[in-house]
Amino acid sequence: MEAAHTPDTTHVHGHDAHAHHPTGIMRWLTTTNHKDIGTLYFIFVACMFLVGGLLAMTIRAELFSPGMQIVEPAFFNELTSMHGLIMIFSVIMPAFVAFANWQIPMMIGATDMAFPRMNNMSFWLLVSGGILMLGSFFAPGGANAAGWTMYAPLSEQMGPGMDMAIFAIHIMGVSSIMGSINIITTILNLRAPGMTMMKMPLFVWSWLITAYLLIAVIPVLAGAVTMLLFDRHFGTHFFNAAGGGDPVMYQHIFWFFGHPEVYIMILPGFGLISEVIPAFSRKPLFGYSSMVYALASIAILSFLVWAHHMFTVGMPAAAQLFFMYCTMLIAVPTGVKIFNWTATMWKGSLSFETPMLFAIGFIWVFMIGGFTGLILAVAPVDIQMQDTYYVVGHFHYVMVAASLFSMYAALYYWLPKWTGHMYDETLGKWHFWLSMIFFNIGFFPMHFLGLAGMPRRIPDYALQFTDLNRVVSIGAWGFGAAQILLLIVVVKCARGGAKAADKPWEGAQGLEWTIPSPAPYHSFETPPVVK
């Protein structure tokens, strides 16, 4: 990796005005280079993924058999809550930011991000938020055990670990907003001449829309947790009925953030898949503009569906109907996306390197997650399934599998560009097949558990759920173990391997393939012209 960033070895630009950056640890602490920061984001994400994953493995160990074996019920709640918070705020979200940092400047023909120093700051804020979040495990009373949703009034009973989680969310939120401002400014101002909005790569479009979503909803989350903090310590009663507040109001505010958040965690994935599928189909994306419109419609609709997370609080029939219809409507633009990917592959000339395998795997898992989402949109059915393992299965199909697989597809796709080496194709394929098979073994049976009546977030369960829980645990462990392969592939690829061509994929399109592999420290010092 080191070599990838030494400008002397890739001397394509006659001079390198910014080559005088510090070396060693100071290079990484003070870097303002989008590629360095992208790499830092990846390293942070890998560490947090490991922690979040270990929490999940412990959960599955406890749930392998009925009865309490490994952890106490109170600690079990900490595990599920923190697994969710860590995976969402310090894995999926920053992982997409890592891709944005590495790729957006290269894809739009810019030298760097618009605000390089702010870029550095948003990364290091994220790290401090992450440390605070992990540190909360050591607070008296332990970490937040009220779910990643931190519903009041339960969250008002928690110890100082909850306050640490609240501050961690504040800090990570600030980091996200700074990142979003940076991304929007970069995309709007630093595009190469000739690259009109409707010529931007779809990944760039998806991030532009996502960044607006983040700016719109992160402050809402910050508001919700701040009110929680005030209720906990400063005598307010926002969510305390005894003082004139309303616990359900917390849920409304939280999910007004929470639903767009779900799309924040998948829209950039749509963008990534829309890069990979045309490349390995050797055929242009079927409907570029309809893909852009579909992204935008999903983003807009995401503000109108929040209460489908709360069908069981007992809202009036009219409200249930409104939120049910809006939620069902999201299936239309989502369908457009799937049909487009299908039509792109149709009559292409397909080859199946690891990125394409993950892209097709993505469609498989995303369709299952999408269809169970549609089933959940039907309010009466949702009332039966809410807070059961069906929901756990559903969102893991969308979040773990779809988001994660889209990122894996993109990682294998761009690793040659980033490192200058080809990754080990055999290991990559093993990584795909093991992930795909174990993921489905682990998470598909969750739907059956939910249908049969197993609530989520329970440390112990009735005997009729035993068999399927065993299968789930085995699948989850296998899936977790398979991710070690990814680490091996990436480290191997960074350290060496076959030399990658500037454009290692026959069907790849885009400005990033016009520069050498590994990409020079500053991609475009004179902007390319897009026709």
Added chain:
Amino acid sequence: MTSKWFKGLALAAALMMPGLALAGVRQDGASFNFQTPVTPVAHDIYNLHQLIFWICVIIFIGVFGTITYSVIRHRKSIGHQAAHFHENTTIEIIWTVIPLLILAGVAYPASRVVVYMKDTSAPDMTIKVTGYQWKWHYDYLNQGVGFYSNLATPMEEINNQKPKDANYLLAVDHPLVVPTGEKIRLLLTAGDVIHSWWVPAFGVKQDAIPGFIRDTWFKVDKPGTYRGQCAELCGKNHGFMPIVVKAVSPADYKTWLADQKKSGTEKTASENPDKTWTKDELVKAGAKVYSANCAACHQANGMGIPNTFPALKDGPIVKGPKEEHIKTVLHGVKGTAMPAWGPRLNDTEIAEVITYERNSWGNNFGMVTPAEVKALRK
């Protein structure tokens, strides 16, 4: 090599779809589909789910089938040349409009069920349900009958020291008893945090929210015992507050209700404020109150859980003045999981449990009488 893998994928797909289909077909098994519905609403939900489920399965097969066809026939390795078509407005309109029509087809029956579920009017009887950490309280309105419903599974089973009962974690000491064929309206609220009252076979899941009252209803077709669980994360013992409903014939229900009223009267009579208690009597009775209400947090051995629930063995409140101890139990501790027990337990029970706490696990800090509790209630 690659081709073999893709046959593998196609095979996996072929195997998984019947798995999905199984979910639709099996009526009897509780493991792959909803529990057998026993109320009109649960039947409606069941049918609605079947409808949308099969629509999804068919579309899934259609779309992934197309992808699989491309994967097999349009691959570079067999020399397929890429076509270069893209953008086709007609196709794009078609694949936007058809899903819309399908959704409208699902939305219509779904809306009818939503309206039907919300109709709590004209009930035959009303029961108030209150969720507490971690038990349910049922109050038969205007009948003078009310009781707590606690988990009946012994700790030894949970801790794997004894074989588990068939109804492990789904058994309670006092089930909710209702008559079949009558429209029963539930009013739900909670005493501390949000809980959710859920009986899968009824198709009823309603959050119980502190400070607010929500309602729902059900009408059970056939007698039986139906089991559910709290569905909203409510703290440490969220997984240990089941719901059991016994649906009996209206005649049996009348008999049961009369029995309850009778034993209720007897219980009130036994609560004689003038009675003189001995410490041993109080400790003995207090043990029961403690295990039903306090042991979940403070533990049966009085050791609590470090940093979360304080120990009562040699605890500062327990060895401190009686008045503080009584007040703590009566009013709870704000900002912690310790609730106010004043509204839930009567003076005798509070005196019993406090005396038990002050004289167990090696503690020896004197007794508290019901009269002392009564004096501090105001």
